[in-house]
Amino acid sequence: MRSEAVILAAAFGYLALLFLIAAWGDRRASQGRSVIGSPTVYALSIAVYCTAWTFYGSVGRATTQGASFLLIYLGPTLAMLSAPFILRKMVRIAAAQRLTSIADFISARYGKSGALGALVALIALIGITPYIALQLKAITLSHAVLVSYPAAVDWRLAEEPFWADKSFWVALVLAVFIILFGTRHLDASERHEGMVAAIAFESLVKLVAFLAVGLFTLFVLFRGPADLFAQAGASPALRGAFDLAAVEGGALGWSGLLLLAFLAFLTLPRQFQVLVVENVDERHLRRASWLFPLYLLAINLLVIPIALAGMLLLEGSDPDSFVLTLPLSAGLEGLPLLVFIGGLSAATGMVIVETIALSTMLSNQLVMPWLLRASRLHAAHRGELRGWLLGIRRVAILLILLLGYLYHALLGDAYSLVTIGLVSFAAAAQFAPALLLGLYWRGANRTGAIVGLLLGFAVWVYTLLLPGFAQSGWLPLSFVEAGPWGLDWLRPYALFGLEGWDRYSHALFWSLGLNLAALVGLSLFTPQSRLEQTQAALFTEALHRDAMPAGVWQGETSRGELRRLLSRYLGAKVATRVLESGDDTQPAPPVLIARTERALAGALGSASARVLINSVVRGEALDLEAVLSILDTTSQTLEVNRRLEQKSQELARIGQELRAANERLRELDRLKDEFVAMVSHELRTPLTSIRAFAEILRDGQDLPEAKREQFLEVVVHESQRLSRLIEEILDLARLESGRLTLTPRRLDLAMLARHGLAAVERLQAERGVSLEVAIEADPAWVVGDPDRLEQVIINLLDNAGKFADDEHPRVRLSLCRHKDHYRLAVEDNGPGIAEDERERVFEKFHQIQRQQHGERRPRPKGSGLGLPISRGIVAHLGGRLWVESAPTLGGASLVMELPEAPNES
Amino acid sequence: MPKVLVVDDEPNIVLSLEFLMQQAGFEVTTAEDGESALARVAEAGPDLILLDISLPDLSGFEVLERLRQTPRGATLPIIMLTAHGREVEREKGLALGADDYITKPFSTQALVEKVKALLDEAR
Amino acid sequence: MPRTTKPSRRRERLLALLLLALVLFSPPLVMIADRPLGGGLSALPLYLLLAWALVIGLAAWLLEGGPREEDQG
Structure with missing residues (x-):
């Protein structure tokens, strides 16, 4: 089953299937029935991030560097979580300006600078070539493992002629394949829909293949996770395999790698291609923001079990091939083939997208500008240049893959898979300052971007690429160990004596640091061209404008x-x-x-x-000024509008408040008139009796003694009534102006209630009111002014007597404890007070209003000031007074609540 | 002997008016709210009414209005009594057909004279 | 999430989630998680996978719970 022919047939069959899917996708697109118009397909296409490096290399990295392999995927998770802030902006800008690569994007941001575009394209080409080489190596290696197992793979690349090297043929086949479906159109605004569909399919294939190996390992090679982890835990060699200490550089290396993965995810040309260029609908980003991280989680879930199993069962063999050798070691035939196809799909997916992205950059940023400048071309080819363009793309694709092959053939063996990948990551990360800062800072300019990129790239070459050459034997190893010319402070892994860092954090620190410093510093001190100003404004304001x-x-x-x-x-x-x-x-x-x-x-x-x-x-x-002024004016107008809106709302609100205040004032004024009228009425009534009887007594000298005494009694009684009334009015005035003087002291409310009862007893008996008393809290210590409180209690009792039932009037006084308060309630068995009237009985003049509303109920005697005064007094003493339905007698209940007095001490 | 009906809800005021009217030589009946005042008019047939405006059930104005609609009450001399000193109320009372209007507290002498004058006029 | 939630609220929540994820995935917490489990292996990978799943779950909830047009803001 593992014969060469079967493997070749499977591989080519798989490629043919991909081609069919791509062709189908393209046809559907031309019919206007896109197959990629779904956020799920978009998320799957982003999974081109998971290359052969993930498929084979994650396990390899897990065996040597512990849990740090996860960082390569946690970084992109962070990047996807920040999609609403970063990616959405990039997608919108690219769509508005028809930008087709990261080189184009950066060049456009800095005034459509040809030089910057070319620089980005060159750096991408140099930085990414090792990464493509890595994929070629993975395909070749997995093929070799599959064919020669159980014998160890024999590497004699350098000695073989290139035509005997399988990698060469893999590169060639892939080149043809990519040319076939990557350059069928020219106008890149017609996106590569077929390619995206194929990539999404590939993402599913590699996920399924990897999960299959993982499940096989867990449940066939071992009896479930518990068994595997128990065995691994028992092995002293494996015990520390996943400690933080296994990570190169420890905590610092950890953070460095997280940052590196975050930046690279946004700046790798193929990620830019699928995330930004191939995005058909900005809203797809939302689903992808969590679906793609979920994909990453799924494909990483079983890495550790596979790594542990490999270390337990296949000691000494290449960890990068565990995925393949584990099922092979169990004597399986089908599963290894599936794994090979999965790895192939991971590798081809990456190579396809990366190559298309790079070839677009090469032709648009490097070749075309040069051709356009050569006036020769204008003169010679007045005809169609379309063919030229396509030709350039195709040659570029071939060139890129051959470059990848060369890299692989000449020095590909020195590094493990993950190491090469990280070197490429660090190269791509050099685009991050210019890209990300350019999105948010209008001031970032072309000079800064170019110098920053050059510096960053140079440091990258020095700290990561050259040491790689040294390890492949192209340079003396002493270059790494002792520094060039023996200069200690120039050692590539400890530049300027920065020792103890892992090489990626070290390289990232120096390259990004210098890159950023140059970008910011030069931007602050060199001018921007007008086109740059326009583009900077368009980029930074992209999310605030609909039509850009x-x-x-x-x-x-x-x-x-x-x-x-x-x-x-x-x-x-x-x-x-x-x-x-x-x-x-x-x-x-x-x-x-x-x-x-x-x-x-x-x-x-x-x-x-x-x-x-x-x-x-x-x-x-x-007319740059015009664009700029349009932008500025628009934003200014928007701002002015917003402020106006705010102000007018504020004005409306103030107007309303004023109207309400005015209404309130009028109401108060009306109430004051009512008060004066009522006071005058109440004062006149006793005065009338007094004057009448006084005149009668004056004029009638011959009155019988009995009459004389009766009339004098009336005069005295009415005078008392008059003075009580005046007292009440004064109380009210004092309460309202806050000048009521109370002399609070500790007193027994129960005692006071009994006093009050005694005071009204006779009067109530005359009215036929039966008084009931239920004092449960005895004594009830509160703080209050005894005279005032007694006044309140008498008032409540008096009131209740007036409102009680006409036939059989009953009044009930109860005193009980409620939490840390005492409640004194006076109930009657009258008609009660309607819910909406309950607060109004505490308004002074309440009676007058009732009368004016023409109520037929006999008006109770009294000034109508008793309750408002009582409430005022109780409130002054820190208590409350309110009306509720009487629980026992069914009428109204007036409840006075006072806080319990603190213990005497 | 002419009959006077005194309508007021303040017992002491009623007491003083009753005494004053009796002293002046009239027969006195009393009522302390609007409904009983209307009933007294029907049963006792007074020759003059002293009518307070603030009554517990009907206002004095209402009593006046209803009396003026009855055949017996249409020409009956009626003096309004009020503790409200407002001019509008006086006008309102006169407009509704009150014969005179007295503000509390009143001069007993003036009151008695007014009653006598009105009774003479009516006769 | 109720329909009335403003887009800006969602952006703020996403930003908070981003920061949470950053903290969860970064050294001080990672160092705390780096201790042996019962079997002898470090709990670090388990912690990372769980934290990761939590972040993804929260993101899915925030992003899919709200109405569609919120993306425009």
Whole structure:
């Protein structure tokens, strides 16, 4: 089953299947029924992040570096969690400006700078080549393991001619394959839908294959996780395998690696391709933000069991191949083949996307600008250049893969899989300062970006790439150990004497540090060109504007000239689509020029597109000031509008408050009039009797003694009533002005209640009111003014007597403890007080209002000031007074609550 | 002997008015709310009414209004008594057909004279 | 999450989740988790996988719980 033929058939069959899926995806896309318009497919396509490095290398890294392999996936998890802040912005900008690669993106941000684009493309090419080599190595290695097992793999690369080297043929086959489905179109704005569909499929294949090995290991080779971990725990060699101490660089190395993975995830060309360029709908980011991390979790879940099993069962064999050798060692046939296909899919997925991304960069940022500058080309080829462009792409793809092969063939053996991957990560991370800072800081400029990138790249070469060469024997090892020319402070792994760091944190610190310092420093002290200012504004403000202008052209050209330009580079079909039909001799409106530029940018990169448009548009090419002022004015207007809105809302609110206050004042005024009228009425009533009888007594000298005494008694009684009334009015005035003087002391409320009862007893008996008493708390110590409180109690009793039932009036006084308060309640068996009336009985003049509303119930005698005064007094003593339904007698119950007095001490 | 009906809810005021009217030589009946005042008018047939405005059930104005609608009460001399000193109430009372209007506290002498004058007029 | 939640609230919550994840995955906590389990192996990988799953779960809840149009803000 493991014959060469079967393996080859499986591999090619798999590639053919991929091709079919891609072709199907492309056809569906051209029919307008996209298969990738789903957030799940988008998330799966992002999983191109998991390469052969994940598939084989995670286990290898787990055996030597413990849990740190997880960092490579925790970093991207953080990056995806930050998608609403970072990726969404990138996606929106790329869509608005038709940016097709990270080189294009960075170049566009810094004023569509051709130099910067070329620099990014070059760094990407150099930095990523080892990574592609790694995939080739993985395919070749897994193939070799599969064929020669159980014999050890025999590596004699250097001695073999290249045509005998399988990697060479793998590279070639892949190149053809990628050319076949990566360069079928030119206009990159038509995304590679077929490719994305194929990549999503590949992500499923590698996940399934890896999980299959993991489950096989756990449940076939061992009797479940408990068994495996028990055996591993028993082995002294494995006990410390997953300690933090196993991680290179310890806690510092840990953080460094987390940062590296976070940055690389955003800056690796293939990740940029699938995350940003191939994104068809910004909203897909939301699902992908958690689905992709979930994928990562799933594919890493069983890494440790496999690593442990490999270390237990296959001591001494290559940990990078455990995934394959574990099922092989059990004598299986089918599973190893599935694993091989899984690894193949992980590797091809990466190579396909990476190569397409790199070839786009190479052709758009390096070759095309150079060709466009060579005027020779303009003269010689007035015809269609479309073929040229496609040719360049195809050659680029071939070149990239051959470069990968060369790297692999010449020095690929020195490093394990993960090590090569990390070196590439560190190279890609150099784009992060220019990319991320450029998204948020308008001031970042081209000079800073270029110098920063150059410095970062140089340090990367020195601290990571050259030591790699040294380990492959290209350079003397002393270069690493003693420093060049024996200069100790120049040792690549301990630059300037920074020792004790792991090499990645070390390299990251120096390269990113210098990169960032140069970017910030130079940006602060060198000027920005006007185009840069425009682009910086467009990039940093991307999320605040819905329709982002891609550029405003002020110059003049005709539709015909634009059409010639477009058909020359993109073909007549595209030209018709972009420009539609119209009179070719007419001047083209600025919108049309902008559209042409975007179409060109999609295929050639923004820098080249600008050069081309400049070549046909006469006069003032770009009115940068206008764009800037439009942007600024818009944001200023928005701000002004927002403030106006705020102010008017505030005004409306204040107006309402004023109206309410005015209403309240009017109400108070009305109440004051009522009060005065009522006071006058209440004062006049006793006064009337007094005056009448006084006059009667004065005029009638011959009155019988009995009458005389009766009338004098009335005069005295009414005078008393008058003075009581005046007293009440004064109390109320004092209460309201806060000048009521109370002399609080500790007193027994029960005693006071009994006093009050005694005081009203006679009067109530006259009225026929039966008084009931239930004093449960005795004594009930509170703090209060005894005279005032007695006044309140008498008032409550008096009140209750008036409101009690006419036929059989009953009043009940109860005193009980409630938490740390005492409650004195006076109930009656009258009609009670309606819910909405209950607060109003505490308003002074309440009676007057009742009367005015024409109620038929006999008006109780009294000034109507008793309850408001009582409430005021109780409140002054820290208590409360309210009305509720009487629980025993069914009428109203007035409840007075006072806090318990503190213990005497 | 002319009959006077005294309507007020303050017992002491009723007491003083009753005494004053008796002293002046009239027969006196009393009522302490609006409904009983209307009933007294029907049963006792007074020649003059001293009517307080603030009564517990009906206001004095209502009593006045209803009396004026009955054949017996249409021409009956009625003096309104009030503890409210407001001009509007006086106008309202006169507009509703009160013959005179006295503010509390009142001069006993003036009150008696007014009653006598009105009774003479009516006769 | 109720429908009335403003987009900015969700952004704030996501930002908080991002910071939480960063703290969970970084040294001080990682060092605490680095101690032997019963079997003799370090608890570090187990801790990482659990923390990871928690973060993903929270992200899914935050991102899928709300109404669709919130993404626009």
